[in-house]
Amino acid sequence: MDAVQELPDKELLSRHARGDEKAFDELVRRHRERMWAVAIRVLGDPEEAADALQDAFLSAFRAAGRFRGEAQVSTWLHRIVVNACHDRMRRRMVRPAVPTDDATLDVLSNERAKATASVPDPAGRSDSRMDVHAALEQIPPEQRLALVLVDMMGYRVDEAAGILEVAPGTVKSRCARGRARLLPYLAHLRNPERPRDVTSPRGGDGRP
Amino acid sequence: MTSHVDAETLALSLEGLLDDEEEHSVRTHVAGCSQCAEIREALGEVSGLLAEEPVPPLPDTVSARLDEAIRAERQAQASGGGTPSAAEGDGDDRDEREDRQEVGPDGPGGAVDGEAAEELRSRAAEVVPMRRRGAARWMPYIAAAAAAVFVIGGGAALLRGMDGGADGSGGVQAQNDQPHAVKEPAPVLVESGTAYTPEGLEGQAGDVLSLAAPELPPQGAESDEEAPEISALPSPSENPSGVSTCVEGLTGDGERTPLVDVATYTADGGAAVPAWVLYTEDASGSYTVSVVSPECAGGAPEDAVLDSASVPAP
Numbered sequence: 001m002d003a004v005q006e007l008p009d010k011e012l013l014s015r016h017a018r019g020d021e022k023a024f025d026e027l028v029r030r031h032r033e034r035m036w037a038v039a040i041r042v043l044g045d046p047e048e049a050a051d052a053l054q055d056a057f058l059s060a061f062r063a064a065g066r067f068r069g070e071a072q073v074s075t076w077l078h079r080i081v082v083n084a085c086h087d088r089m090r091r092r093m094v095r096p097a098v099p100t101d102d103a104t105l106d107v108l109s110n111e112r113a114k115a116t117a118s119v120p121d122p123a124g125r126s127d128s129r130m131d132v133h134a135a136l137e138q139i140p141p142e143q144r145l146a147l148v149l150v151d152m153m154g155y156r157v158d159e160a161a162g163i164l165e166v167a168p169g170t171v172k173s174r175c176a177r178g179r180a181r182l183l184p185y186l187a188h189l190r191n192p193e194r195p196r197d198v199t200s201p202r203g204g205d206g207r208p
Numbered sequence: 209m210t211s212h213v214d215a216e217t218l219a220l221s222l223e224g225l226l227d228d229e230e231e232h233s234v235r236t237h238v239a240g241c242s243q244c245a246e247i248r249e250a251l252g253e254v255s256g257l258l259a260e261e262p263v264p265p266l267p268d269t270v271s272a273r274l275d276e277a278i279r280a281e282r283q284a285q286a287s288g289g290g291t292p293s294a295a296e297g298d299g300d301d302r303d304e305r306e307d308r309q310e311v312g313p314d315g316p317g318g319a320v321d322g323e324a325a326e327e328l329r330s331r332a333a334e335v336v337p338m339r340r341r342g343a344a345r346w347m348p349y350i351a352a353a354a355a356a357v358f359v360i361g362g363g364a365a366l367l368r369g370m371d372g373g374a375d376g377s378g379g380v381q382a383q384n385d386q387p388h389a390v391k392e393p394a395p396v397l398v399e400s401g402t403a404y405t406p407e408g409l410e411g412q413a414g415d416v417l418s419l420a421a422p423e424l425p426p427q428g429a430e431s432d433e434e435a436p437e438i439s440a441l442p443s444p445s446e447n448p449s450g451v452s453t454c455v456e457g458l459t460g461d462g463e464r465t466p467l468v469d470v471a472t473y474t475a476d477g478g479a480a481v482p483a484w485v486l487y488t489e490d491a492s493g494s495y496t497v498s499v500v501s502p503e504c505a506g507g508a509p510e511d512a513v514l515d516s517a518s519v520p521a522p
Contacts, residue, residue: 021282024278025275025278028274028275028278032266032271032274033265033266036263036266036270037263037266040263040264041261041263046264046267046270049270050267050269050270050273053270053274054273054274054277057274057277057278058277058278058281061278061281061282062281086511089510089511090508090510090511132257132258132261140498140510140513140516141510141511141513142513142514147258150255151254151255151258151259152258152259152261154259166475166476167476167477169225169406169476169477170406170475170476170477172223172224172225173220173223173225173406173407173476175223176216176219176220176222176223176225177216177219177220177515177516177517179219179251179254179255180214180215180216180218180219180251180518181216181518182254182258183215183247183250183251183254186254186257187250189257
């Protein structure tokens, strides 16, 4: 097998900047699943997530020469993906008729649940994913991004702060405000048997 | 018995973000209030609900698309054109955006390095969409300024066109050009002098609201009724343009925004920036307070929201 698979991210990025074709392909291969997870959680819609992912990797491809090595490559890539998603959220905001009231929310989530009814749900709650995403649509983008990184992806607050380039306290307060805003939309998903320990592991998938 | 604690304060408390005094009063209240205790417990479960959300796996088609896009980009670069790799487009407006993106030979700034980050923080742009960043770092600011001038200028021209310039109330009523807009009275603009902060937002908003509320028009007031002045709060020395665009964009169905405070906002560790604080009332009479950057007038209101809080009915 090719040696690129053994190289650290930073080395791959600098090889890419020097014109090594295999290096960037390896970076994409290495990070695409996780970047997809961020994009699909932020945007909810697979088409939009795919577009954002493509925008992001192309941006990274072009901007690699300016990576300064101060951050982790992974953090840098996350930031690019987050920016690409943010861009798409903003554009979506200016499109007409974003439903905001509860009735529309229900209709929306039902429709989406139907549209994806054939997708098996590992959690066994076939409508929950759509409910959660419909709920996430209801909160400000900054709060949604913070919650995706911290609560959904399971990143530490300082990692999310590095990605979002804000203070850790800002990440925390965005998460807190976002959770408070989400609460009314998620109340029906609450499970009385759920463990009550607030600090229990968040079940995310690791670090950026 | 102290009054109930709203969900946001409870959430901030769970994150350890309240100061000692606030935290103490929240705890004291929650200890004796099953209703607030239940909300706090539910809040604690939100993280778990989010964490349990399954992630759909990366579709193979998307992997293939990525490979193809990168291959096309590589070819384009090799042929020396630096041409946007729009060939793989799927019919949306990506082409146009990529044209914009290709300002410099090495494309847009996806990375934000230390010094750029400083610049960004200093203008409280919290997540900066990379599309705005061109070949040189100062370009976006000029572009943004130009865009703002364009929008404000357009709004003013529209105002003059529609009203023959007779309306002296500045930009507030300038932009009711959206056909679907619900005709609400223009919001009352005040300049309370409050320097809003993330931690203090709720209390500050509560204070301003309690001063203003008695003089705000009742819900459902006629749209052509003249917005009153609030005797307890000064009016802005100068009415900023574009507030109404922003208000329309951020006021949902069944809501109204009767009050806007022209103020400043200081993010954690940042400098004070100009901000408009929108007081949006829902049907039940409680308020959502949104701190927005004046960039809001540029047409992406949701994006300009710097912070927000809920405040119970005054």
